[in-house]
Amino acid sequence: MDYDPMAMDDAESLGPVVKISQADSVRVKFELQNADISFANSLRRVMLAEIPTIAIDLVEIESNSSVLADEFIAHRLGLIPLNAEGVEHLLYSRDCDCEEYCENCSVKLTLHAKCTGYENMSVSARDLVPVGERINQSLGTPVINDKDGTGPLILKLRPEQEIKLECIAKKGIAKEHAKWAPSAAIGFEYDPHNKLRHLDLWYEKDPKSEWPPSEYAKWEEPPVEGEPFDFDAVPNHFYYNVETAGNLPPDGIVTEGIKVIQQKLAGLIHELTEGEGEGGYDGPRSPDYNSGPDTGYGYSTSYGGNGGNQSAWGGGGGTTPFGGQTSYGGGGWS
Amino acid sequence: MAARPDSEDIAMDDAPTSHQPEVKDDTMVDDAGEDVEEEEDYEEEEEEEEEEEVQRVKLLPGSTETAASFEFSNEGHTLGNALRYVIMRNPEVEFCAYAIPHPSEAKMNVRIQTFEGTTAIEALEKGLRDIQELCDVVTDKFVAAADDFEKKKAATA
Numbered sequence: 001m002d003y004d005p006m007a008m009d010d011a012e013s014l015g016p017v018v019k020i021s022q023a024d025s026v027r028v029k030f031e032l033q034n035a036d037i038s039f040a041n042s043l044r045r046v047m048l049a050e051i052p053t054i055a056i057d058l059v060e061i062e063s064n065s066s067v068l069a070d071e072f073i074a075h076r077l078g079l080i081p082l083n084a085e086g087v088e089h090l091l092y093s094r095d096c097d098c099e100e101y102c103e104n105c106s107v108k109l110t111l112h113a114k115c116t117g118y119e120n121m122s123v124s125a126r127d128l129v130p131v132g133e134r135i136n137q138s139l140g141t142p143v144i145n146d147k148d149g150t151g152p153l154i155l156k157l158r159p160e161q162e163i164k165l166e167c168i169a170k171k172g173i174a175k176e177h178a179k180w181a182p183s184a185a186i187g188f189e190y191d192p193h194n195k196l197r198h199l200d201l202w203y204e205k206d207p208k209s210e211w212p213p214s215e216y217a218k219w220e221e222p223p224v225e226g227e228p229f230d231f232d233a234v235p236n237h238f239y240y241n242v243e244t245a246g247n248l249p250p251d252g253i254v255t256e257g258i259k260v261i262q263q264k265l266a267g268l269i270h271e272l273t274e275g276e277g278e279g280g281y282d283g284p285r286s287p288d289y290n291s292g293p294d295t296g297y298g299y300s301t302s303y304g305g306n307g308g309n310q311s312a313w314g315g316g317g318g319t320t321p322f323g324g325q326t327s328y329g330g331g332g333w334s
Numbered sequence: 335m336a337a338r339p340d341s342e343d344i345a346m347d348d349a350p351t352s353h354q355p356e357v358k359d360d361t362m363v364d365d366a367g368e369d370v371e372e373e374e375d376y377e378e379e380e381e382e383e384e385e386e387e388v389q390r391v392k393l394l395p396g397s398t399e400t401a402a403s404f405e406f407s408n409e410g411h412t413l414g415n416a417l418r419y420v421i422m423r424n425p426e427v428e429f430c431a432y433a434i435p436h437p438s439e440a441k442m443n444v445r446i447q448t449f450e451g452t453t454a455i456e457a458l459e460k461g462l463r464d465i466q467e468l469c470d471v472v473t474d475k476f477v478a479a480a481d482d483f484e485k486k487k488a489a490t491a
């Protein structure tokens with residue numbers, strides 16, 4: 001067999017390590033070690049685009065005498081971050097039994113403002129009022145973090161102008177529209193000294209002086225002068241900087257991100273193991289197809305040498321809580 | 335999201351999948367045609383049922399026990415690259431690669447070729463379970479690290 005036993009000794013078989021260097025209400029900075037770049041990138045991608053949140057999706061405008069066009073205001077409303085706490089209990093409207101929307105798949109917000117004074121008036125996210133039944137008292141409430149307590153500005157009204165509208169906020173993911181993104185930005189870097197030469201740094205005279213070192217440069221060994229290039233080296237330390245848009249706590253974005261990957265996998269495993277007899281798999285199928293995880297292989301996993309059902313990634317052992325038949329199998333996106 | 339009209343799908347089925355040998359003969363084309371007609375009748379009766387049974391993995395034609403191509407719907411590099419890597423780590427797998435044949439089609443293909451000890455479908459399933467395990471451990475480690483950080487912050491404050 002073409003298998004190199006040395007692969008057992010690579011960093012990955014030690015199991016992943018997570019170190020947090022900064023965490024507050026806005027961001028979490030952490031380092032992931034001993035994972036492959038493909039997984040590290042999956043985590044980054046999933047946090048960017050596939051975590052469900054809630055955002056305004058439908059706007060019914062009753063009156064608008066402001067200078068801004070209806071659709072312009074509707075677009076601005078969509079981009080306002082809403083608290084997504086408990087959004088996992090909200091249904092996607094497309095999966096709901098209702099006609100268009102209901103309290104099980106949406107949150108209704110109203111906005112009514114009229115400038116009655118002599119000065120121009122600002123209408124901001126604070127003026128959006130959630131109405132009707134909600135799953136909890138936070139879901140769908142506009143996020144307000146500024147010191148004035150107004151939230152993002154929606155529009156301004158001159159004296160005697162009026163805006164009256166009703167918004168329907170729905171669950172969604174950023175893959176469909178960026179307004180559902182939980183993260184304002186995700187920093188992702190590795191190899192701060194560019195030892196792997198994945199970067200070709202542009203420079204005028206000297207790249208060393210022209211490119212300021214990354215904040216993680218001191219976390220890793222600087223290259224030794226005259227050191228030969230290591231052709232076997234792979235990136236092994238990944239530095240994330242997850243900044244929230246306010247709808248989810250930053251550490252929640254990370255755990256939710258991993259959960260989205262888990263749901264994706266659980267759905268696929270479910271389909272692979274339960275999908276028999278539905279047709280479609282006209283191809284070959286092994287007789288012990290339905291046997292549990294890791295049976296019938298007869299070799300130990302390549303991650304840490306412990307065979308069978310034990311967690312091979314060096315973690316808390318045992319079977320996964322998501323393993324096999326979970327509640328995730330059904331609807332939803334992937 | 336609105337489902338794509340069926341008529342468009344038929345055209346896609348007829349097109350040979352990339353890197354698959356064109357072994358389609360007349361009978362297969364006929365079969366496909368019949369299926370579509372049946373499906374249309376079925377859809378009128380039970381439209382909701384139809385929508386729930388979206389198949390997310392498909393075995394592509396020309397696959398054998400130990401050498402198979404899978405087509406994932408609505409998946410991309412997020413799953414593809416991690417899956418490719420983790421399947422390739424399996425010592426009983428000879429070859430694994432993934433591709434997104436066309437950027438405007440939400441489809442991702444994975445090719446798996448194994449040695450005699452296992453089958454491609456088993457290797458795929460094992461790959462999926464391996465990423466699950468990894469996810470579990472990373473979650474645990476992250477939560478532990480976050481708790482640790484909070485404790486330290488509380489101690490210094």
Ligand SMILES: [Zn+2]
Binds near residue numbers: 098102106
């Ligand atoms: Zn509903």
